[in-house]
Amino acid sequence: xxxxxxxxxxxxxxxxxxxxxxxxxxxxxxxxxxxxxxxxxxxxxxxxxxxxxxxxxxxxxxxxxxxxxxxxxxxxxxxxxxxxxxxxxxxxxxxxxxxxxxxxxxxxxxxxxxxxxxxxxxxxxxxxxxxxxxxxxxxxxxxxxxxxxxxxxxxxxxxxxxxxxxxxxxxxxxxxxxxxxxxxxxxxxxxxxxxxxxxxxxxxxxxxxxxxxxxxxxxxxxxxxxxxxxxxxxxxxxxxxxxxxxxxxxxxxxxxxxxxxxxxxxxxxxxxxxxxxxxxxxxxxxxxxxxxxxxxxxxxxxxxxxxxxxxxxxxxxxxxxxxxxxxxxxxxxxxxxxxxxxxxxxxxxxxxxxxxxxxxxxxxxxxxxxxxxxxxxxxxxxxxxxxxxxxxxxxxxxxxxxxxxxxxxxxxxxxxxxxxxxxxxxxxxxxxxxxxxxxxxxxxxxxxxxxxxxxxxxxxxxxxxxxxxxxxxxxxxxxxxxxxxxxxxxxxxxxxxxxxxxxxxxxxxxxxxxxxxxxxxxxxxxxxxxxxxxxxxxxxxxxxxxxxxxxxxxxxxxxxxxxxxxxxxxxxxxxxxxxxxxxxxxxxxxxxxx
Numbered sequence: 001x002x003x004x005x006x007x008x009x010x011x012x013x014x015x016x017x018x019x020x021x022x023x024x025x026x027x028x029x030x031x032x033x034x035x036x037x038x039x040x041x042x043x044x045x046x047x048x049x050x051x052x053x054x055x056x057x058x059x060x061x062x063x064x065x066x067x068x069x070x071x072x073x074x075x076x077x078x079x080x081x082x083x084x085x086x087x088x089x090x091x092x093x094x095x096x097x098x099x100x101x102x103x104x105x106x107x108x109x110x111x112x113x114x115x116x117x118x119x120x121x122x123x124x125x126x127x128x129x130x131x132x133x134x135x136x137x138x139x140x141x142x143x144x145x146x147x148x149x150x151x152x153x154x155x156x157x158x159x160x161x162x163x164x165x166x167x168x169x170x171x172x173x174x175x176x177x178x179x180x181x182x183x184x185x186x187x188x189x190x191x192x193x194x195x196x197x198x199x200x201x202x203x204x205x206x207x208x209x210x211x212x213x214x215x216x217x218x219x220x221x222x223x224x225x226x227x228x229x230x231x232x233x234x235x236x237x238x239x240x241x242x243x244x245x246x247x248x249x250x251x252x253x254x255x256x257x258x259x260x261x262x263x264x265x266x267x268x269x270x271x272x273x274x275x276x277x278x279x280x281x282x283x284x285x286x287x288x289x290x291x292x293x294x295x296x297x298x299x300x301x302x303x304x305x306x307x308x309x310x311x312x313x314x315x316x317x318x319x320x321x322x323x324x325x326x327x328x329x330x331x332x333x334x335x336x337x338x339x340x341x342x343x344x345x346x347x348x349x350x351x352x353x354x355x356x357x358x359x360x361x362x363x364x365x366x367x368x369x370x371x372x373x374x375x376x377x378x379x380x381x382x383x384x385x386x387x388x389x390x391x392x393x394x395x396x397x398x399x400x401x402x403x404x405x406x407x408x409x410x411x412x413x414x415x416x417x418x419x420x421x422x423x424x425x426x427x428x429x430x431x432x433x434x435x436x437x438x439x440x441x442x443x444x445x446x447x448x449x450x451x452x453x454x455x456x457x458x459x460x461x462x463x464x465x466x467x468x469x470x471x472x473x474x475x476x477x478x479x480x481x482x483x484x485x486x487x488x489x490x491x492x493x494x495x496x497x498x499x500x501x502x503x504x505x506x507x508x509x510x511x512x513x514x515x516x517x518x519x520x521x522x523x524x525x526x527x528x529x530x531x532x533x534x535x536x537x538x539x540x541x542x543x544x545x546x547x548x549x550x551x552x553x554x555x556x557x558x559x560x561x562x563x564x565x566x567x568x569x570x571x572x573x574x575x576x577x578x579x580x581x582x583x584x585x586x587x588x589x590x591x592x593x594x
Contacts, residue, residue, distance in 0.1 A: 001179050003169060006083070008059040009034040011161035014072040015133045015154045020306070020324065021299035023197060026072050027133055028147070030154040032162060039158075041151045044139045047076055055081035062161055064088050064109045066186060067310065070193035080193075084186030087112065087164055089311045090172050093185075096314055097470035113160055116167045129153040181466040184498070185311075191497040191507065192310050199303030200326055200508050200516065201345070202296075203338040203560065206579070210336075211293045213577050218288055220576030225284045228277075237285060239263070251275055254421060265290065273405070274424035283569040286330045295323035296333075302340075308510065310494075314479075315486035316467045318510055327511050331566030332573060344524035344556035348531050349514030350492065350539065351549040352376050354411050354485040357492075360546040361484055362447035366440060368546070377404035384436040406433040411485055413478025448481050455480045463487045464542050465495075488542055489513055496531075496538035505531055521556045528552045 003009075012031040016024035031040045031053050040052050051073070055061060061081035063069045065088040070080055088107075095106040095115065106115050110126070113119070133150055142150070173179045210217065218235065226232045231241040243261060246253050253261045253271065268282040297306040304326045312319030322328035326337060339345050350356075355376045359367035370379035378396065381387035381403040387396045405422045414422070419430035438445050455461045455471050461480065462468040467487050471480070493510055500507050500515065505527055508516040515535075519527040532550045539548035555561045562570060 001083075001183060003060075003173065003179065006058060006060040008036075008054050009062060009165075010053050010055075010059060011062045011158045011165070012053075012069055013063065013154050013157040013161070014069050015150055016068075016072055016075075017134055017136070018071075019136070021199075021297040021304065023299065023305070024068070024071050024075050025139070026075055027139060027142075028151050028154055029072070030151060030158045032155075032158050034162065034165065039155070041155060043147055043151065049077060051078050051081075055079070057082045059083065060085055061186075062087070062165065064112070064157070064161060066189040067192040067196060067308075070190050071197050074193060074197045080190050083183055084190055085182060086186045086189045087161065087168055089185040089189070089316075090168055090182055091115065092311045092316075093467055094168075094171055095470075096316075096468060097472055097475075099472060109157060109160055112164060116164065118160070118163050118167075126153075178466070184465060185494075187498050188494040189310065191494070191501045192308055194501050195497070195507050195509050196305055196308055198506060198508050198518070199299065199301075199305040200337055201340050201343070201518070202298050202302050202304050202326065203336050204298060204302040207293070207296070207298065207336050209577060209579065210573070214293055217573060217576045221284055221287065221572060224572055224576065225280050229281050231281070235288070237263075237288075249275075249277065251278070252421070270418075270422060274422050279565075280568070283330055283332065283566075287332075287569070290322075291329045291333065292323050293333075295321075296326065296329075297321075297324040304337075313486075314469055315483060316463075316490045316494075317486060317512065325509075327509065330569065331563040332569035334563045334566060335560055335570045337561035339518070339555060339557040339559070339561075341557050342520060344519055344521045344554060345508070345561060346517050346519070346524060346528045346531070346552050346554045347511070347514055347561070348517065348528065348535065348550055348552045349511075350489070350535060351551050353489050353492070353513045353539075353548060355407060356539070356546065356548045357485045357488050357543065358411055358444060358448075360543040361488070362441075362444040364441050364443035364447070367444050374549075375400075377401075377407055380407055380437070380440060384440045386436060402429075402433060406430075406437055410434065410437055412482035413476075451484060452477050452480050455483075461487075463491050465491045467491065492535075492538050492542045492548070495541060496535045499534045499538060500531055503530060503534065505534075524554055524556065528554060 010031050010033050012029065014029045015027040017027060018024040026044045026047065028041070028043045029047060032038070033053065042052065053059075059081070060083045062085045064086065066084050066086040070084070073080055091106050091112045100106070100115065106112055129150065132146065172182050222232050222235065229245050231238055231245055239260065246261065251271070254267050256262050265286055268278065268285060272279040272282040296304065298304050306321050306324035309319040320328060326334060337345065352371060355367070356371050359371050366383060370376040370383060373379040375393065378387065378391060378393060378400045381396065381399050382389055382391060386403065387399050391399070393400055402423045402425070406419060409419050409422055416427050416430040416434055419433065420427045423430060423433070451461065459471045460468055461483050463484070467490070469483060469487070493513060493515065497507055497510060497515060500517070506518040508518050515531065517527060517531055532552060535550045536547055540546065
């Protein structure tokens with residue numbers, strides 16, 4: 001595609017009200033056409049059953065963070081525009097990895113205007129208008145003066161889009177295919193709007209009970225879990241008691257610069273993988289300290305909806321709210337996900353996605369063979385001579401687990417001390433694992449170092465579809481090594497979501513390298529097979545024909561979803577609040593086994 005192929009180019013912005021968990025209630029819309037300068041300003045009641053401007057194949061729809069506008073399309077019952085150009089992912093892509101005086105990262109419309117040296121509205125003026133728009137009231141209660149003010153404010157964003165059109169398109173359309181890749185990102189924002197609009201079904205009755213009794217539940221959890229540790233004094237976690245428990249258990253815990261045990265959630269999560277006895281304490285501390293049930297964004301229709309924050313990470317992965325998104329807090333809380341009557345859900349994830357991407361991009365045939373074997377971790381063990389030919393997951397599980405930690409950790413530059421903590425063994429054992437990996441996959445390691453060398457020489461890396469990152473003074477070589485796997489994995493997921501939406505599959509949410517879909521119980525098997533075929537095709541497109549497997553776990557009403565690693569804590573919570581969950585059968589699949 002070229003910009004000259006479009007007969008009309010429409011800049012569009014909506015103002016809307018959307019409380020946490022709810023779909024947008026449209027206040028108004030303003031649109032302007034670039035060539036004719038035609039302007040359309042309409043209050044909500046004036047918006048009809050179809051868009052008041054061309055959204056067909058010969059028109060380009062331009063917005064900033066288009067998933068918000070396309071969510072309004074859905075609230076109004078409108079079909080999505082055929083072509084979408086979203087300035088948000090484009091400015092993120094242009095500036096990814098860079099820093100600028102006064103701007104940490106260019107993410108907002110105001111920051112984008114500043115980046116190009118264009119006139120912008122003051123933050124305080126924008127805030128006051130947003131407050132007016134977000135007041136909890138019906139559209140009909142706004143005075144004529146307020147409506148004019150909101151429409152005029154909405155037009156300022158449309159004017160900003162028009163002023164940005166030349167500067168942005170000149171930067172993103174330089175080589176053949178650049179516009180096509182930008183339009184693909186725009187199309188993904190439509191898929192994001194679809195997922196945010198649909199949401200995830202939640203057991204709201206049970207959530208209500210948990211919220212009402214949460215303080216009591218926390219005390220009960222401490223009474224049930226802490227006797228095995230003896231580290232709490234009432235509701236207070238005692239560091240000295242924890243140090244004593246570590247000594248008794250002979251666990252070598254990571255320390256801070258001051259010599260004290262590191263108590264952050266990331267350290268607890270990592271140590272729980274190496275030492276299973278730590279897991280209950282990790283879940284308890286996380287639930288007590290970080291789980292705020294009232295922050296979970298659930299609408300009146302019982303659906304979890306929140307801003308999915310596409311392109312939020314430097315790798316272009318999503319960065320949704322850890323407190324508002326059901327997949328953000330402790331894993332046990334995911335048991336609140338429950339299909340509605342007659343419905344089913346399926347969690348479908350790319351199997352060992354990062355390993356597959358590394359194997360293909362590096363052209364390491366041994367690593368490719370390990371992936372295509374179906375178990376890359378056990379295959380590595382056999383290839384490296386750490387397990388005999390014919391070994392299985394059942395016969396050599398400890399070896400496989402150690403090799404799995406090495407394979408996944410080394411893909412993003414984990415070194416011996418961190419790997420030793422991950423496997424729960426001495427540093428020398430971790431060093432031997434790293435040496436075995438480097439010896440077995442020599443081609444991969446040469447390629448990995450080449451990635452770093454290329455990034456430092458050219459000051460930039462990019463994915464198959466053009467997502468890029470610039471190198472700055474604080475760049476971490478390990479992040480550089482991991483970028484091709486994470487960023488191309490994100491490309492793969494985006495492509496799969498677009499294809500699924502266009503195939504009529506009901507997509508609910510992206511979860512790192514997985515997609516949650518919804519269907520009627522009668523059709524769930526068909527849709528799972530179709531989704532897996534789409535994900536396989538997406539992988540082949542990104543990796544030039546290399547196929548990536550996917551795993552699927554289904555749950556149908558009246559069962560509830562459950563992350564396998566969260567089941568024990570879920571049971572403890574149910575006991576703490578005297579809830580008998582046996583009648584609501586829990587489906588514990590292989591969801592968290594990767």
